[in-house]
Amino acid sequence: MRYALIDDATLESAKRMEGIIPGNNTVEVAGDILALENLIQAILFCDEIFYLELKGNKKKSNGKAFEGFRQVCLNDDAYSELLDAANKMTDNYLPCIEGGLFTDDCFKSFFRSLDMEIRFVWEKKGDIFYLTPRIIRSSSYVNGLLYRKLLSMILNELTDKSFLTQVDPRPPLLYDSEGQIINNCYQVMDKSGKYLPSELSPQAEALFKAANYMAYRCNLHLLAARELKADLVLSPIRTSFQRCCYNHFCLGNLDSGGSIRPEVTIREIPMFTFWIAEHMKADSGFIKAAYELREESEFKSIRRFLNDQSNKADSSAYDGKPGMEAGLNGQFEQLVKKFRVSPEKGVASASFQMIGYPETHARLPELSKFSFGLRPQQPEIDPAKNDRRHFGVIYRAVHDDLIRMDEMNEYFDTATVRIKYKADDVLQNIKVETKGSGAPHTRV
Secondary structure (H helix, E strand, O other), X not given: OOEEEEOHHHHHHHHHHHOOOOEOOHHHHHHHHHHHHHXXXXXXXXXXXXXXXXXXXXXXXXXXXXXXXXEEEOOHHHHHHHXXXXXXXXXXXXXXXXXXXXXXXXXXXXXXXXXXXXXXXXXXXXXXXXXXXXXXXXXXXXXXXXXXXXXXXXXXXHOOOOOXXXXXXXXXXXXXXXXXXXXXXXXXXOOOOOEEEEEEOHHHHHHHHHHHHHHHHHHHHHHHHHHHOOEXXXXXXXXXXXXXXXXXXXXXXXXXXXXXXXXXXXXXEEOHHHHHHHHHOOOOOHHHHHHHHOOOHHHHHHXXXXXXXXXXXXXXXXXXXXXXXXXXXXXXXXXXXXXXXXXXXXXXXXXXXXXXXXXXXXXXXXXXXXXXXXXXXXXXXXXXHOOOOXXXXXXXXXXXXXXXXXXXXXXXXXXXXXXXEOXXXXXXXXXXXXXXXXXXXXXX
């Protein structure tokens, strides 16, 4: 059996797409579509879906659409221990700004993976200089809407109140271009030669706070996935973050054989969200449609293949990347032909990394270890009795997927028809088109 653990952000995105809770404007809905796509793929390619409950043993109803998922129950002591372990692990993920640029390995790599250059500049307002972030457009992609979408995914961490108990504040390390530390006593000279006090701008404070929450939630779910021996499915922006940070801090001293499994890249995966919206109409919801779709022979075959590879991967000498990658891509070629929304559009890409369970478990930093066991809601599913000795992480190239989604605008209306937008966001969802684009409109 192969399990998938989905995070809180993915579940919230699915709720918005299903119309269970109010949705966001069109800038933010792109991230919800990608998160729902992750969840649909987990349903299609894994045997069971797990998610963590928020507080102790208090069950929170998520609606009939999610009845097929299994809630992971924790008592108060286990819940507190998990939060504490995630906090200690996240202490390694500290942003560092020098001369206005990220210089730490984690956040520098993260924003680079998004092709998103952030610079911090001093802005004078009144008699105070505020350290303020600025996004520099890439020469390869000058459309600022892409960065608004990416930034909204990051800042959404502030609106999600889950798993915030005892999250430690982690102020960034700040240095000016001469290496002097920027603290509460730091002053900036204005054009007249006068030194004025400095502060973080509200935008900078929000960005650093969101980054801290994102790192914390990534680590919390990673630790849980390790205990459950489940494949971890995070929201799209968190996958990019974790790929840069977790690999650096926790796997940097491991080679690509034995204790960490080689990464398997799937070149093209159909965007099932759009296919379901177009062909199944999703009248009963995307989740229900995905569970119906998973009974098709193609998906049963892929699940059998993945289970077989997972069983073989428990051998310490196993290096199944060539066979696994070739086998998966061969099967996905057939899926693309059948479930692509058009001959030219409707695919994304992802990679899957199997992490050796006993070896990596032993070699993770001591501060990230904890002793309790996790147990899904149904007692017949006991991870301690699961023969699987490793867990996996699904990575997606969120930057590339957003660009590909821009080419599929004609499918957005059908895919988002169930969203119930907040009253103050309705007008923001009016599309902006260039003159002469698309089909002719009837003048009112």
